[in-house]
Amino acid sequence: MRSIPLIAQREIEANIAVALINRYAAAMGRPQAIAIARETIQDLAESAGRQMAITMGSHSLADLTQVVREVWAREGALEILFIDTPRDRLAFDVHRCRYAELYDRLGLRDMGIHLSCCRDAAFARGFNPAIQMERTQTIMEGAPSCDFRFSLTPAP
Secondary structure, eight states: OOSSOHHHHHHHHHHHHHHHHHHHHHHHOHHHHHHHHHHHHHHHHHHHHHHHHHHHTOOOHHHHHHHIIIIITGGGTEEEEEEOOOTTEEEEEEEEEHHHHHHHHTTOHHHHIIIIITHHHHHHHHHOTTEEEEOSOOTTTTOSOEEEEEEEOOOO
16 A cells, blocks of 8 residues: 555654754744644644545445554554454554654654654544544553544434
């Protein structure tokens, strides 16, 4: 689906994004700089979700499962336990996140939630606006696992 693994792309982006956030923080304050960066990153993720749906030619939860396995978790970036669910749901827990390990190695763990985790719901929304994502915890924020729960909103 993509030539460069997503985790490698995130490493390249992290150094640039943090440098920009730090520069903007000096001018407008850290909370505002992070908020603007986060909003921009979510916009990019939503656009990437739309593009992925176009590339795949479909945007079902089964297709999203394929994206999780083949893109998000490529090269062992995530160790995932999928939970058996009905067809209108997708649920999995991440027990190892090399994205969190990457941000640790770069000394940017506190930024990982803003640079990486904040993308997930936005990507799903772009992939299919009827897909809702819930997550109550992340490894990035110190939890033992990330709990991803996706569901299809019933059509009116």
